[in-house]
Amino acid sequence: MVMGGERASFSEDVVARATRVSHKEAGGTGRVRGAPGWSLPRVFGSTWQLVWAILVATSFLLYSVYFLWWTQPMDGYGRLNSMQQEGGCPSGGREWSGNLRKLDSAWNGLCFGPPPELLRIALFVKKWPVGGVPGGLERHALTLHKVLAGRGHEVHVYTVSGDGTLPEEITQEQLHVHFVKPNAAGNLDIKQAWEKFLEANSSKAFDVVHSESVALPHWRARNISNMAASWHGVAYEVIHSDVVLDLMRKPGEPRSAELQKVLSERLFKVTEEVRFFRGYRHHVATSDYVGDVLQTIYEIPLENVHIILNGVDESKFRPDSTVGVSFREKHGVPLNASLVIGAAGRLVKDKGHPLLFEAFSAIIKDHKDVYLLVAGQGPWGERYKELAPYAKTLGSLTPLQLAEFYNAIDIFVNPTLRAQGLDHTLLEAMQCGKPLLATHFSSIMKSVIVNSDIGYIFAPNVDSLGEALRSVIRDGKDNMKMKGKFCRSYASVMFTATKMGAAYERLFLCMKKDAYCHYPLTTDCKIETNSYITH
Numbered sequence: 120m121v122m123g124g125e126r127a128s129f130s131e132d133v134v135a136r137a138t139r140v141s142h143k144e145a146g147g148t149g150r151v152r153g154a155p156g157w158s159l160p161r162v163f164g165s166t167w168q169l170v171w172a173i174l175v176a177t178s179f180l181l182y183s184v185y186f187l188w189w190t191q192p193m194d195g196y197g198r199l200n201s202m203q204q205e206g207g208c209p210s211g212g213r214e215w216s217g218n219l220r221k222l223d224s225a226w227n228g229l230c231f232g233p234p235p236e237l238l239r240i241a242l243f244v245k246k247w248p249v250g251g252v253p254g255g256l257e258r259h260a261l262t263l264h265k266v267l268a269g270r271g272h273e274v275h276v277y278t279v280s281g282d283g284t285l286p287e288e289i290t291q292e293q294l295h296v297h298f299v300k301p302n303a304a305g306n307l308d309i310k311q312a313w314e315k316f317l318e319a320n321s322s323k324a325f326d327v328v329h330s331e332s333v334a335l336p337h338w339r340a341r342n343i344s345n346m347a348a349s350w351h352g353v354a355y356e357v358i359h360s361d362v363v364l365d366l367m368r369k370p371g372e373p374r375s376a377e378l379q380k381v382l383s384e385r386l387f388k389v390t391e392e393v394r395f396f397r398g399y400r401h402h403v404a405t406s407d408y409v410g411d412v413l414q415t416i417y418e419i420p421l422e423n424v425h426i427i428l429n430g431v432d433e434s435k436f437r438p439d440s441t442v443g444v445s446f447r448e449k450h451g452v453p454l455n456a457s458l459v460i461g462a463a464g465r466l467v468k469d470k471g472h473p474l475l476f477e478a479f480s481a482i483i484k485d486h487k488d489v490y491l492l493v494a495g496q497g498p499w500g501e502r503y504k505e506l507a508p509y510a511k512t513l514g515s516l517t518p519l520q521l522a523e524f525y526n527a528i529d530i531f532v533n534p535t536l537r538a539q540g541l542d543h544t545l546l547e548a549m550q551c552g553k554p555l556l557a558t559h560f561s562s563i564m565k566s567v568i569v570n571s572d573i574g575y576i577f578a579p580n581v582d583s584l585g586e587a588l589r590s591v592i593r594d595g596k597d598n599m600k601m602k603g604k605f606c607r608s609y610a611s612v613m614f615t616a617t618k619m620g621a622a623y624e625r626l627f628l629c630m631k632k633d634a635y636c637h638y639p640l641t642t643d644c645k646i647e648t649n650s651y652i653t654h
């Protein structure tokens with residue numbers, strides 16, 4: 120554990136190790152990344168070669184011991200406990216202390232007490248969910264600021280109504296939502312929003328200004344010192360999706376004009392972002408990977424980069440086997456199904472549905488007792504119907520039905536091809552105690568599927584997904600249950616709405632007063648050791 124250095128990290132080494140193990144054990148991909156490419160020389164023709172051979176042998180021995188330690192059979196809790204003794208992820212059993220602005224891992228791993236003072240917070244967000252199904256960013260904004268208002272802070276939101284109308288201001292206790300008329304393109308008219316904000320600021324100054332992505336443009340944000348922007352995906356990480364989409368072309372199939380355009384423009388988007396991100400003072404990365412990219416590629420100093428992973432409403436998404444059973448009954452899942460796989464979201468190509476469709480079609484040739492439930496809407500909904508009686512499309516579900524859906528499945532699969540941000544569905548499924556199978560994007564691997572107890576990863580191609588599905592089937596339902604318990608424990612520390620809210624609160628406090636950047640304060644809680652073992 121490095122404590123004296125410039126960078127403070129309590130989880131780096133364990134997450135790194137966990138990630139390495141996940142590649143070996145998750146079995147999903149059958150690929151061992153980072154395996155040393157060593158080979159012993161057949162004859163020791165010189166002293167140099169002998170020395171080299173000894174070195175290799177020693178490091179192999181060390182590597183094996185460490186690998187054995189990591190792969191020894193332990194249930195999820197056993198491993199979590201040992202992680203804690205190590206002071207590792209997620210919450211560093213050994214008490215972490217220091218300056219939060221030097222922390223280069225997720226704040227979610229810490230435990231924050233009640234706020235030592237209440238803040239006045241302004242939020243700019245492009246849309247506020249009013250009716251309809253909100254997108255990921257809007258849901259994040261809503262969940263987060265409800266928690267902040269619930270903790271007693273006065274929150275003022277400057278936004279446009281999701282349904283395109285101009286509703287009256289909404290006031291729910293400490294949460295005030297000020298709507299402005301959408302501009303001609305239906306977006307947030309920043310001039311109006313800014314005027315409303317200045318008016319409120321002149322009556323009583325805001326402690327912090329928060330922008331979800333670029334809702335408050337950089338040229339407006341530039342002069343505000345108490346300014347933080349949250350990034351739910353940056354152009355640099357999208358390069359990975361671009362590569363994936365290009366690789367999906369069949370041999371000889373030409374690039375579409377659209378793909379050609381996207382590929383040729385992406386790097387310009389990156390440098391453009393690097394330039395204008397400087398206009399914002401504080402940056403919240405919603406995944407560990409983006410935190411790293413912001414420091415390296417985007418050249419933002421570590422003390423202005425804060426990793427706060429998304430959380431989901433833990434009162435809505437929680438394990439409940441009774442609703443799971445009735446959901447299965449209601450939707451006619453066969454009683455003799457040995458494994459129920461679930462997918463949810465928009466059923467479009469970008470979300471990887473062509474891959475899942477193809478991989479699952481192959482699986483049911485050999486496994487007549489696995490079942491696929493697909494929640495959501497989109498062009499691929501119709502295709503899945505072809506896989507009846509082994510698959511069923513459920514259409515769009517409300518958040519309440521979605522919670523029932525997660526409880527009805529054995530494992531949640533998210534084959535997304537978009538490397539941007541962290542999908543809420545992953546966190547919701549974990550909160551409901553379900554393991555995950557997802558694409559091996561860095562954001563997912565470094566922040567969510569950090570080891571094989573949480574689930575499986577696969578490379579975004581049909582073969583790799585098929586292999587991962589076969590591992591899941593081989594491991595079986597009971598193993599999924601055990602992994603699911605681990606997921607629930609991990610998520611109840613890392614991915615609750617309350618934890619996300621408390622972490623943002625602390626960041627905002629720290630932006631106001633340096634003393635609050637210290638961790639722990641006397642009001643802070645002990646790291647939640649028990650939450651691992653009580654669910």
Ligand SMILES: *[C@@H]1O[C@H](CO)[C@@H](O)[C@H](O)[C@H]1NC(C)=O
Pocket residue numbers: 317320321323324325343
């Ligand atoms: C808000 O008000 C405070 C106090 O008057 C002032 O210092 C600050 O510059 C104002 N913020 C903006 C963005 O104008």
Ligand SMILES: *[C@@H]1O[C@H](CO)[C@@H](O)[C@H](O)[C@H]1NC(C)=O
Pocket residue numbers: 338339341342
């Ligand atoms: C920001 O401050 C600089 C000087 O400090 C000033 O020239 C510029 O007009 C300000 N920009 C905005 C958008 O207020």
Ligand SMILES: *[C@@H]1O[C@H](CO)[C@@H](O)[C@H](O)[C@H]1NC(C)=O
Pocket residue numbers: 453455487488
């Ligand atoms: C499951 O049960 C149904 C009837 O309820 C039957 O048609 C089907 O063949 C069974 N599947 C397996 C794999 O046993």
